[in-house]
Amino acid sequence: MANVPSHSPRELRSELGNLAPRVEHALDVAFRTCAVGPGCPPRLHDAQRYALFPGGGRLRPQLCLVAAIACGDGRPEVADAAAAAIELLHCASLVHDDLPCFDDADMRRGKPSVHKVFGEALALLVGDAFIVHSFDVIVRSGSTDPARLRPLLQTLAAAAGTTRGILAGQAWESEPVAPLEEYQRAKTASLFEAAAAMGAIAAGAPPQPWRGFGEALGRAYQAVDDLNDAIGDARRIGKPTGRDAALGRPSIVRAFGVEAARARVELLLGAALAGMPRCGGENVVLAWLESLSKRLGIR
Amino acid sequence: MANVPSHSPRELRSELGNLAPRVEHALDVAFRTCAVGPGCPPRLHDAQRYALFPGGGRLRPQLCLVAAIACGDGRPEVADAAAAAIELLHCASLVHDDLPCFDDADMRRGKPSVHKVFGEALALLVGDAFIVHSFDVIVRSGSTDPARLRPLLQTLAAAAGTTRGILAGQAWESEPVAPLEEYQRAKTASLFEAAAAMGAIAAGAPPQPWRGFGEALGRAYQAVDDLNDAIGDARRIGKPTGRDAALGRPSIVRAFGVEAARARVELLLGAALAGMPRCGGENVVLAWLESLSKRLGIR
Numbered sequence: 204m205a206n207v208p209s210h211s212p213r214e215l216r217s218e219l220g221n222l223a224p225r226v227e228h229a230l231d232v233a234f235r236t237c238a239v240g241p242g243c244p245p246r247l248h249d250a251q252r253y254a255l256f257p258g259g260g261r262l263r264p265q266l267c268l269v270a271a272i273a274c275g276d277g278r279p280e281v282a283d284a285a286a287a288a289i290e291l292l293h294c295a296s297l298v299h300d301d302l303p304c305f306d307d308a309d310m311r312r313g314k315p316s317v318h319k320v321f322g323e324a325l326a327l328l329v330g331d332a333f334i335v336h337s338f339d340v341i342v343r344s345g346s347t348d349p350a351r352l353r354p355l356l357q358t359l360a361a362a363a364g365t366t367r368g369i370l371a372g373q374a375w376e377s378e379p380v381a382p383l384e385e386y387q388r389a390k391t392a393s394l395f396e397a398a399a400a401m402g403a404i405a406a407g408a409p410p411q412p413w414r415g416f417g418e419a420l421g422r423a424y425q426a427v428d429d430l431n432d433a434i435g436d437a438r439r440i441g442k443p444t445g446r447d448a449a450l451g452r453p454s455i456v457r458a459f460g461v462e463a464a465r466a467r468v469e470l471l472l473g474a475a476l477a478g479m480p481r482c483g484g485e486n487v488v489l490a491w492l493e494s495l496s497k498r499l500g501i502r
Numbered sequence: 503m504a505n506v507p508s509h510s511p512r513e514l515r516s517e518l519g520n521l522a523p524r525v526e527h528a529l530d531v532a533f534r535t536c537a538v539g540p541g542c543p544p545r546l547h548d549a550q551r552y553a554l555f556p557g558g559g560r561l562r563p564q565l566c567l568v569a570a571i572a573c574g575d576g577r578p579e580v581a582d583a584a585a586a587a588i589e590l591l592h593c594a595s596l597v598h599d600d601l602p603c604f605d606d607a608d609m610r611r612g613k614p615s616v617h618k619v620f621g622e623a624l625a626l627l628v629g630d631a632f633i634v635h636s637f638d639v640i641v642r643s644g645s646t647d648p649a650r651l652r653p654l655l656q657t658l659a660a661a662a663g664t665t666r667g668i669l670a671g672q673a674w675e676s677e678p679v680a681p682l683e684e685y686q687r688a689k690t691a692s693l694f695e696a697a698a699a700m701g702a703i704a705a706g707a708p709p710q711p712w713r714g715f716g717e718a719l720g721r722a723y724q725a726v727d728d729l730n731d732a733i734g735d736a737r738r739i740g741k742p743t744g745r746d747a748a749l750g751r752p753s754i755v756r757a758f759g760v761e762a763a764r765a766r767v768e769l770l771l772g773a774a775l776a777g778m779p780r781c782g783g784e785n786v787v788l789a790w791l792e793s794l795s796k797r798l799g800i801r
Contacts, residue, residue, distance in 0.1 A: 238664055240665045242665040243665045243670060244676070248664075251664065295630070304622035304623045304626060322603070324604055324672075325673065325676050327601065327603060327626070328669055328672055328676075331630065331669055332669050334634060335633060335662045335669065336663075338637040338655065339656075339663070343656075345652050346652075349648065349651075352644075356641045357642075360536075360634055363634045364536070364635075365550065365627075365635075366539045366541040367541045368634075370546070370627055371541055371543060371546065373627055374543040374627050377543070377545050377620075377621065378544065389541070
């Protein structure tokens with residue numbers, strides 16, 4: 204599969220420097236084509252914009268694009284649609300998670316959460332809408348390559364779904380006992396897995412090797428998130444901390460302690476690196492992982 | 503387009519008699535393949551089943567199948583998937599509509615609403631899940647005919663969407679002033695339009711002539727619903743009445759009175775009949791419309 208020429212240091216800087224603006228551009232296009240237009244009620248328009256821009260770390264859509272770039276990025280417009288779909292689904296889960304019947308979180312990404320500004324009814328609709336748009340943006344991208352449509356949509360549906368996707372993860376919180384591994388796999392790792400796989404599919408590469416890579420990364424990210432919740436600074440991370448303990452949520456820190464959670468982050472990042480797909484564009488992935496580790500405060 | 507032989511009275515009885523069980527079978531298959539399985543948290547499993555079975559009138563999936571049958575029903579398994587997708591999307595909107603931040607309805611389809619039995623968090627997730635499954639069931643049907651995948655999904659996304667679909671309709675309820683026509687078109691008629699169009703697409707027929715037919719039928723149904731809310735019997739229709747006035751919702755009865763609403767039902771059904779697509783299978787559509795009128799208590 205080493206069909207993609209390795210990037211020179213200069214090309215590497217250019218690809219990585221362009222990653223964040225490329226994600227924002229993809230989301231802007233998705234917002235304008237799928238979310239708003241004549242007929243959209245004004246407050247729904249504003250609430251959708253508020254929930255989508257400005258974003259947080261945009262890790263998942265970046266992972267999607269990094270996988271696509273590493274695989275040659277043969278259909279950049281399809282990769283952009285996949286990245287937008289992944290972030291829309293993630294934002295849907297955040298908006299619904301913040302509602303009073305879930306985490307009852309007043310702040311998100313350093314500003315009042317959607318229901319605090321627009322009310323619960325509109326926050327509910329914004330989450331619903333982002334689920335619809337996540338599929339819609341992929342369907343629209345199918346005009347340029349119908350053959351990639353079905354695997355992209357299958358991967359997206361599984362990542363969102365009720366057996367191993369985000370919705371299963373959220374629903375474990377309504378059970379008397381939630382299995383930690385399965386809960387975190389469904390709630391977080393599934394979307395990282397889908398992000399990496401969809402990037403590969405968009406570029407015309409086999410997605411299978413990217414699944415394990417994305418999943419390990421997602422599990423590592425969840426361990427960092429658990430650490431942030433337990434010992435992080437709410438202002439720096441832009442959302443309340445101490446929620447896992449307050450809400451009785453399964454957490455690696457709660458189950459095994461801070462040091463074990465830190466060790467787990469290292470272990471999982473090592474596993475992700477060791478399992479990195481041989482695609483020819485490995486140095487792009489490595490460079491992105493390095494910048495990501497810095498952002499997440501990992502040694 | 504008269505390529506479908508007209509049904510004999512015997513075939514007609516058989517097709518129509520099979521309609522309700524065929525819808526239930528399609529939903530049962532969709533439930534088992536998309537909604538549940540290993541990994542699905544037990545309460546989410548139960549809440550999804552509770553929200554989907556037993557159903558109400560199943561008008562929208564029936565309309566979808568009637569359109570497919572009238573067009574020759576060349577791919578019955580795709581028509582079944584389309585019908586299931588339409589009903590899943592409808593049920594998603596009902597479960598979310600019933601939540602306290604919307605209509606705060608304790609009863610639906612003659613039994614306690616989903617959040618009354620399973621709590622708000624699970625009701626929220628069930629609605630989210632049904633949106634995901636509505637796309638997923640179509641994607642899965644694409645294995646037998648990939649060419650029909652994109653138009654089916656485009657039609658579904660538009661019917662759900664934020665510019666002219668259900669979500670736009672629900673969001674009009676959060677605006678200080680909602681335009682009655684646009685509100686009802688988005689909230690109700692869009693899904694009837696999609697149901698008829700998707701039935702035609704599933705059968706390989708051009709959907710355009712079916713859109714106006716479905717829309718007129720949807721508008722007529724909304725007028726009947728407004729009448730039921732204003733002067734109906736809550737026990738007979740299985741949900742609370744008087745909600746439009748209590749919640750300040752735009753309604754044909756509130757805007758123009760009971761007699762005007764009744765006249766509108768007649769007018770719209772006449773328009774639907776007059777615009778019925780010439781497909782060869784008109785007598786199936788006519789026979790279904792007749793049984794529908796009886797069920798809705800229309801002369």
